[in-house]
Amino acid sequence: MDSGTPFMGLKLFVLLLLFLMNCTANSDNNFNTSEENYLDWVRRMSWRNHSISMEANHISHPCKNIKVHKNPKKGDFTTIKNAIASLPLFNPCRVVISVAPGTYREKIEIPVTLAYLTLEGAGAGRTIIRWDDTxxxxxxxxEPLGTYGSATFAVNAPHFVAKNIIFKNKAMPPPAGAAGKQAVALRISADMAAFINCRFVGAQDTLYDHRGRHYFKKCYIQGSVDFIFGNGLSLYDSCHLHAKTNTYGALTAQKRESMLEETGFSFVKCKVTGSGALYLGRAWGSFSRVVFAYTYMDKIITPRGWNDWGDKQRQMTVFYGQFKCSGPGAGFGGRVKWARELTNEEAQPFMSLSFIDGHEWLTSVL
Structure with missing residues (x-):
């Protein structure tokens, strides 16, 4: 992992785009790109402050449907990237992009202004987006891309939804201790995103749960080292987490760095399987927070369960907990003393949509 590429100031970035577009006489885009549009977008999309009830129509009711198919006679576009590029910079309402079966070798990044996008595959295992950057x-x-830039698919816009898609980074699994081999399948850097019946396949650093509130339902996530990492506030509901390593690995590396940060990962009714020896988490952040509840853990889980990232001071500030987990790897007897076996009262805040404020934004998109 690395610290990630910093964002440019949003207004400066967008206004620069507008300037360049206005200076292009033969632009293919026919929508209005004025300062007024920008300010209107900022008013609606301000981080975690806009009214969800006022945005209900934008969120739930599609205003446009686009079909992607490798056969140009059967779809509007033959690539996902071109379908996304056809949309206005300041997208005003829910757009559904349906992607036909097949493997789409594309590296894609959703710009910060392109909110309300739904990407739907043709079913489990049938629609694959893959790339191989490290x-x-x-x-x-x-210059090297860094972990942040290695993502096959990256989302920077809020209210993103993906269903029935496989996001894959096909880079070869690195040898133990190799530098610069982080290979992200998906990076989510925006608020209020949901992933339903999706698969995320990679090795080191598969799923970059970077920032924002996220919901993962019935997803499959495969990797080796820190394969779910970042500083998001995320609920993983009924997901299958599969380790693929011949040595030591780690499932999570959560980066909460202050007790004031409302971030953390919660895994509820999940299943952990695979090969090698796996830590449930490593303390990437000094106040790292991860909870597993009602989760089946195979024997690959190391008895200690958790790793302090080589900093004993973090043992006093992290929050690592289990609640009513099962399986040969779930035993609490050998766990590190600074992990917690949660009481019902302690576990409750982590086990419902309230953990991610889901009742405010999630039900309208599922």
Missing amino acids: ADSLGPTG
């Missing part, structure tokens, strides 16, 4: 792959400027 952190040490060189980008357009000739």
